Amino acid sequence: MARSNEEGAMWSIFGYLLSGLLVWGGIGAAIDHWVIHHNHWFMLVGFLLGMGASLYLVWLRFVKE
Numbered sequence: 001m002a003r004s005n006e007e008g009a010m011w012s013i014f015g016y017l018l019s020g021l022l023v024w025g026g027i028g029a030a031i032d033h034w035v036i037h038h039n040h041w042f043m044l045v046g047f048l049l050g051m052g053a054s055l056y057l058v059w060l061r062f063v064k065e
Contacts, residue, residue: 009062016061017054024050 028046032039 013058013062016057017051020050020054020057021047022050024053 024046025043026046028043028049031042031046036042
């Protein structure tokens with residue numbers, strides 16, 4: 001039973017990290033495309049913000065317990 005919990009935690013962590021990058025990186029890419037016209041600074045900031053927020057959520061859910 002413990003193996004199933006560990007596997008579920010692994011997939012949750014993977015989901016948090018991937019979704020943070022996709023959502024915030026996508027928002028940054030959209031801002032770059034519509035406002036700045038392919039400068040890519042907002043996409044970089046979006047990726048960094050997404051990874052930071054994802055790592056923070058992983059820390060809150062799995063490490064802080």
